[in-house]
Amino acid sequence: MIDAVPAVLLVLVVACALATAVLRDVLAAIIAFAAYSLGIAMIWVLLQAPDVGLTEAAVGAGVTTILFLLTIAKTVRPPGEAIFESLDPKGLVVAVLIVGVLASTLGALPPVGSAETPVAQSQVTDYYLENTYEQTHVKNAVTAVLAAYRGFDTMGEAVVVFAAGVGLLVVLGREVFA
């Protein structure tokens, strides 16, 4: 049985996702999308993943919303007073199919918090949990994995972010972000 708080959050997230898809006003859709991100962030925290929750709240609910707001300043509202977008049957079928296919894999997932999950039983997990503090002197095993054990990956990610920024400047034909 699902607890009340996750159930409410899941309903909120699904409702916000649907609102994002069907709202006609782009600004309203962006606000619904920000609420969706916030709901997902809270779900991450409930699932004991505060690092991911922080990222989702900061990037999904915060920065992305502002970037979207900047973007819609260049658009115009579609004419008409309808609140909801009229649904395209073909697109609806595709969306329902994708959701159906994804939902069909849900049965293969272990229950949340189960001790039988591959992650909880993995020797790698045990190794990190047992040795992180002695080897890296940090208490957050996630940070230890990111910045020490798998530091090469993280450095690659940092360079990818850097390359994305530089690539954007090259495409825009400028030397600075202005």
Added chain:
Amino acid sequence: MSADERGNGDGNAVEAGESNRSLYVESPIIMATVRVVAPFVFTFGLFIMFHGADSAGGGFQGGVIVSTVILMLAVAFGVESTRDWITPERLVALVGVGVSAVLLLGIGTVALGGGFLEYDVVPIYHFTKYGIELFEIGIGVIVSGIVVGLFFGLAAGASGEGGADREPDDREGLL
């Protein structure tokens, strides 16, 4: 804020071309709020960045939160003045410094005879922890620089000084 923007957005849709109004709303309420909130958000971002070693967080999350301070300032005081304050040249230089710090940390340990990012070889007590924190700060600097840069880039497009094929717009941009 959203109500104002919405009003202005709709106004532009209707009277595009004849409206000279800026989409930036100079609101004393937003300015006062941002003045009060910004230092706390900035401190919180730094805390997340520095304290990622011992609690939830890290360079990426902290960097995004720090960059939101700049975004808030731009929303409250206008993109142009914020851009004059943080020049885009400095932003690019900052990101370069972050990447160099991360690379230096990784390659420096190799130069000292260890493996890649083998912090133990640095002859400073507890350097593993400080090294990890330095690494996180490098990541944070890169992320915040790029996020603010993306924001400035998009804002430049919105204010009509962007692409060459874009005719100069009457409106000044969203902010």
